[in-house]
Amino acid sequence: MSQIRFSGMASGLDTEKIVKELMKAESAPLYKLQRTKQKQEWQQTAYREINTLLLDLRTKASDLRYESFYTNKKAVTSSSDAYVSVKSSGKPSFSSYTVSVNKLAEPATGASAVFKTSGGISSTSSTVGSDFSFSINSGVDGKEASFTVSSGDTVEKVISDINEKSGTTGVKASFFNNQIVFTSTSTGDASNFTIGNVSGSNNLGIGAIDTTVAASGVSKGKDLVEGEVIINGATLKISSNNFTYDNMQFSAKQLTAANSPVSISVTTDVDSMVSSIKEFIDKYNSVIDTINKKLTEDVYKSYQPLIDSERSDMTDDQISKWEDKAKSGILRRDSILSSAVSSMRSSFNTSVPGLTKYDNMSKIGITTKNYYEKGKLYVDEDKLREALTTNPDEVIQLLTKLPGSSATTPEQKFQQSGVFERLYSQINDSMKQITEKAGSSGSGSTADTSTIGLNLKKLDLDIDTWEDRLAKIENRYWKQYTAMETAISKFNSQGGWFANLMQ
Structure with missing residues (x-):
């Protein structure tokens, strides 16, 4: 049953306003909890956005940390595409091939x-x-x-x-x-x-x-007529003029003349490697730039998260601009992100043991230029291309080397690993730390056991407790003012009765 409230009927006071102002003071602890919760939610979202960027970077590093990624990059050329064209679909066994087309295949047809x-x-x-x-x-x-x-x-x-x-x-x-x-x-x-x-x-x-x-x-319907080609002296039957041999896709187009085979050459596709490495470096620079900006964002202490009563007095544009300021610096000098950037930079700057000429990224043309750019990398394409051309095996080891069996500690594994193997591991560790701190975007409120997730659950409980407490305090104020109004009303009634007796 609702409580009956009298608002200044006898006293003439604006009881509604007085109680509202009193409740503002009483609600200060609740407002503090609500602002804290909003900050925690913003921080959780910011952490998860960084984790999404790191996931994309880790995926790209995963490809580049495997030796097969480079050894399978082969450029193949034909001396006459008009007779036989070819492209690589893996790692060919030889550096050159001779191909003669004695007979083209005729595919089966239907009537x-x-x-x-x-x-x-x-x-x-x-x-x-x-x-x-x-x-x-x-x-x-x-x-x-x-x-x-x-x-x-x-x-x-x-x-x-x-x-x-x-x-x-x-x-x-x-x-x-x-x-x-x-x-x-x-x-x-x-x-x-x-x-x-x-x-x-x-x-x-x-x-x-x-x-x-x-x-x-x-x-008329016709059965398949097999073709015949000779590759490096081996006579082969083909059921289609487009066929795969030794991880290469051949396309036989017309018969070759006697003693005039087509020459196929296989070379390392350095351009493709350079392109892949450059693409990764561009992504890496973008990620660390985003993280570094988060670490150095200005903090506007006078801009705190808004509570509902404050929002109601503002336009959407005003709210948006206010919250941009309030969110700024939410990850400033964050230890997890600082460690993530430091570990990634270390992955690139630390030499790989056991190599001679190309044991460091700077020696293949990947360097930093300015300390104030906080780890931004630059690629000297000519130097990188030269290294991949003159000594591809050692460059690939620099990028992909796996630690030996003697490496048992994380530090030893880091020292003995190639750059992209290190980087993949370091990114993975940073992502785990962020997930432990802020959870993953797919985790529900009940399943989130991250530090921030548990904090938010406690804040929800504390907010519920304070809302119940404030409801009781407000009811108490209203009881007091209602009692006062009732007493004043009785006093006024008695005063009128005495006045009538004196007449």
Whole structure:
């Protein structure tokens, strides 16, 4: 049952306003909790956004930390693409190949028959002008289906009836450019069919045919004819002119002349490697730039998270601008992010043991230029390309080397690993720390056991407790003021009664 409240009826006081002002003072601890919760939520979101960036960077580093990523990058060229073209699909075994095309493969084809329509048949909605019937025989197993067409049937209906029985006949029909086309659903000799028992004339042009007999508009089904190529002296049969051999995709286009084979050369695709490394460095620079900005963002102490009563007095634009200031510096000098940037920079700057000429990223043209750019990397393409060309094996070891069995501690594994192997591990560790601090975006409120997640749960409980406490305090104030109003009312009533007695 609601409590009856009297607001200044006897005293003339603005009780509503007085209680509201009193509750503002009483609500200070609640407001502090609400602002703290909002800051924690902003910090959680900011951490998770950084983790998303690190995940993308880790994915790119994962490719670059494997030796096969580089060794499989091969550029292949043909001395005559007009005869044989080729491209790499893996790691070829040889650096050169000779290819002769003795015979091109002829793919298996299916039987077909084309009938030209007449009498105004121009689309599938056109109608047949007279009654007629015919049958289709599969030709191989002798299965046959009969069809009866009535005057007024549409071309679409005739085609539909034929296609419904294709499981028996092995033949489907279609309409194209004022023609009825019968096509086998299989290839080779087994695809041949006959059309017979044609009764009555028709403007679809359908007549008796046997696809094994040469005739206008009729194509016989043919089996596959294998081709023949000679690669590095080995004679090979091919079922298609496009075929894969030794992790390369060949395309035989025409016969080569005697004693004039096509030469295929295989070289390391340095341009592709350089492009991949540059793409990663660009992403890396973007990520550390974002993190460094978060670490040095200005803090505006006078801009605190807004509570509901403050929001109600502001426009959306004012709220947005205020919150931009309030969020600024939410990760300033954060130890997890500072450690993440430091560890990534160390991955690039630390030399890899066991290598001679190219044991450091600076020696292959990847360097920093300015201390104040906080780890931004620059790529000297010419120097990188030269290193990959002159000594690709050592450069690949610099980037991908795995620690030896003697490395048992994280520090030893770091020292003995290649740059991208280190970087992948360091990013992974940083992501784990962030997840422990802020949880992952996929975790629900009940499943989130991160530091911030647990803090938010406690804050929710504290906020609920304070809201219950403030409701009781407000009720107490109203009881007091209601009692006062009641007493004043009684006093005024008694005063009036005494005044009447004195008259």
